[in-house]
Amino acid sequence: MSTVKPIATRQAFGEALAAVGAEHNEVVVLDADLSKSTKSELFAKKCPDRFIQMGIAEQNMLGVAAGLALSGKVTFACSFACFVAGRFETIKISVAYAGARVRVVGTHAGVGIGEDGYSQMGLEDVGLMRTLPEMVVLQPSDDVETHAMVRWLVTDCTQPAYLRLTRQNLRRLHPDGWTWTPGKLDVLREGTDVAIIASGGPVMNAMDAAEALAKEGRSVAVANLSSIKPLDHAGIAALAKKVKLIVTVEDHNVIGGIGSAVAEVVAETGGARVHRHGVLDVFGESGTPEALYEKHRLDPKGIAEVVREQLAR
Amino acid sequence: MSATSRTETVAMLAKMTREMRATILSMITQAGSGHPGGSLSVIDFIAALFFTRLKHDPKNPTWADRDRFVLSKGHAVPALYVTLAKRGYFDESQLMTLRQLGSPLQGHPVNRFMAACEAPTGSLGQGLSVAHGMALAAKLDKKSYTTFCLMGDGEIQEGQVWEAAMSASKFALDNLVAIVDWNGGQIDGSITEVMPSLEPVVAKFEAFGWDVKEIDGHDFDAILDSIAWADERGGKPKCIVARTVKGKGVSFVEHPTKYHGAALTKDELARAHAELKEAK
Numbered sequence: 001m002s003t004v005k006p007i008a009t010r011q012a013f014g015e016a017l018a019a020v021g022a023e024h025n026e027v028v029v030l031d032a033d034l035s036k037s038t039k040s041e042l043f044a045k046k047c048p049d050r051f052i053q054m055g056i057a058e059q060n061m062l063g064v065a066a067g068l069a070l071s072g073k074v075t076f077a078c079s080f081a082c083f084v085a086g087r088f089e090t091i092k093i094s095v096a097y098a099g100a101r102v103r104v105v106g107t108h109a110g111v112g113i114g115e116d117g118y119s120q121m122g123l124e125d126v127g128l129m130r131t132l133p134e135m136v137v138l139q140p141s142d143d144v145e146t147h148a149m150v151r152w153l154v155t156d157c158t159q160p161a162y163l164r165l166t167r168q169n170l171r172r173l174h175p176d177g178w179t180w181t182p183g184k185l186d187v188l189r190e191g192t193d194v195a196i197i198a199s200g201g202p203v204m205n206a207m208d209a210a211e212a213l214a215k216e217g218r219s220v221a222v223a224n225l226s227s228i229k230p231l232d233h234a235g236i237a238a239l240a241k242k243v244k245l246i247v248t249v250e251d252h253n254v255i256g257g258i259g260s261a262v263a264e265v266v267a268e269t270g271g272a273r274v275h276r277h278g279v280l281d282v283f284g285e286s287g288t289p290e291a292l293y294e295k296h297r298l299d300p301k302g303i304a305e306v307v308r309e310q311l312a313r
Numbered sequence: 314m315s316a317t318s319r320t321e322t323v324a325m326l327a328k329m330t331r332e333m334r335a336t337i338l339s340m341i342t343q344a345g346s347g348h349p350g351g352s353l354s355v356i357d358f359i360a361a362l363f364f365t366r367l368k369h370d371p372k373n374p375t376w377a378d379r380d381r382f383v384l385s386k387g388h389a390v391p392a393l394y395v396t397l398a399k400r401g402y403f404d405e406s407q408l409m410t411l412r413q414l415g416s417p418l419q420g421h422p423v424n425r426f427m428a429a430c431e432a433p434t435g436s437l438g439q440g441l442s443v444a445h446g447m448a449l450a451a452k453l454d455k456k457s458y459t460t461f462c463l464m465g466d467g468e469i470q471e472g473q474v475w476e477a478a479m480s481a482s483k484f485a486l487d488n489l490v491a492i493v494d495w496n497g498g499q500i501d502g503s504i505t506e507v508m509p510s511l512e513p514v515v516a517k518f519e520a521f522g523w524d525v526k527e528i529d530g531h532d533f534d535a536i537l538d539s540i541a542w543a544d545e546r547g548g549k550p551k552c553i554v555a556r557t558v559k560g561k562g563v564s565f566v567e568h569p570t571k572y573h574g575a576a577l578t579k580d581e582l583a584r585a586h587a588e589l590k591e592a593k
Contacts, residue, residue: 054480055479060445060480063445063473064443064446066432066443067432067442067445067446067449067450068449068453069446070431070446071377071446072377072454073453089439093433093435093439094433098424
């Protein structure tokens with residue numbers, strides 16, 4: 001297990017953006033009065049001339065980001081996941097259909113935001129973004145992956161993209177120097193009885209659940225689905241041939257999220273039964289992130305329980 | 314324009330836009346659908362802009378230093394297409410493929426099919442933000458191009474327009490020019506019926522920190538004066554409220570709602586063409 005102090009992917013994002021953005025003059029970052037929370041302020045401090053404070057007006061921020069991108073910039077438009085996803089039609093037309101190199105950044109994803117309650121929780125953003133043609137949808141599981149994604153979004157990716165980040169701290173799951181590959185399922189742990197495919201905040205908990213289940217004699221694979229679009233159809237199909245059961249785990253509504261994405265693939269390729277686990281099509285509520293993860297069974301204990309129940313079915 | 318007098322320019326535009334009106338109506342009738350009313354209310358301004366003011370290169374539509382024109386009221390796109398064709402962006406024979414499968418002349422502007430459209434528009438209220446982004450890019454890059462954005466009066470009922478109006482003012486985008494095509498009509502009725510509190514529109518833009526000029530949007534002298542006025546860089550974004558007539562140029566098409574989104578029948582088209590010919 002990593003000895004590095006856990007950090008939130010939003011924090012890693014801000015640090016990466018400040019580092020990569022300083023090297024690339026075409027990077028312009030916009031925020032809608034949440035830069036202290038999204039951590040885009042780390043870029044703002046380093047490159048104040050290329051940080052654009054748009055005020056509390058997300059749809060205008062997204063449109064302006066598109067206009068900048070259509071004029072040669074690579075733009076990051078940052079707010080909470082719920083607030084950017086709420087301006088879906090602007091993302092659909094001015095960003096995606098325009099083919100603008102905008103990176104829509106949604107932080108504080110899922111019930112992991114905690115006490116602020118449901119109105120601040122992005123729980124449908126993955127489902128929305130995934131339906132847009134050409135839109136890249138990424139959700140890192142730790143700081144190493146976040147750094148790799150931010151660099152790729154600046155230097156390589158020519159399409160519009162959505163980056164989903166956590167408020168809460170996450171344990172590092174990848175070694176230094178590890179290479180992230182877009183469009184590839186990231187298998188963190190091999191196993192033959194069941195595969196957990198997780199994304200974002202709950203990935204580390206899925207790893208702990210797998211460890212606990214291993215002690216009971218179960219062979220559990222864990223795959224980190226960080227490249228939600230492009231999606232690794234072949235990798236998911238191969239996993240579905242290898243195990244009898246796939247349990248998807250995400251801090252997002254089970255409708256439209258990674259569970260849906262995986263089920264869509266396996267429905268066509270055959271193989272394992274897919275059980276979608278996450279926020280079970282209910283509204284969120286206030287509570288500590290830990291209490292909410294426990295309630296929604298996204299903590300290690302809850303995930304292990306779900307896997308046991310599904311194996312017993 | 315130096316070699317040509319203002320009178321000659323106005324006469325040239327008047328003649329050309331009569332022909333363009335006829336072509337626009339033919340395109341829409343050929344397509345079987347489209348928006349005659351708003352296309353005819355904007356054609357005078359668009360033609361004047363493209364033929365007397367815009368710095369651009371039809372052979373290189375993505376030239377980095379070009380002036381930008383974003384038609385935010387995308388349903389008036391036949392007026393843009395006919396202008397682009399006349400300026401040499403594509404062959405005029407393509408105009409009659411409007412709205413057909415496989416044609417780059419989509420029902421609303423799409424930059425991926427035609428670069429000169431600059432952005433996908435038609436989902437009303439989005440164009441000013443995109444144009445604002447383009448103008449902001451010019452400021453960041455210290456480029457001298459101007460970005461124009463034409464919106465409808467109905468369109469500016471969208472809240473996003475006022476978000477953009479507020480921040481364009483914050484960033485002192487005096488290289489951004491909004492044109493409001495105030496033709497007084499929208500699908501469900503006149504502006505006065507649907508949203509009377511849209512007026513006073515001049516005071517609204519002024520309150521958001523813009524310099525505003527109100528003109529008769531079919532008077533070429535006034536249009537050319539307003540374009541020259543908009544080129545003065547005084548630290549504020551500029552708004553030109555063009556008071557226009559929906560369906561302008563053909564007597565029976567001039568109506569606040571009737572021809573908003575209905576193609577002329579073949580008989581009506583023949584009558585319209587005859588009327589436009591007589592107007593010479």
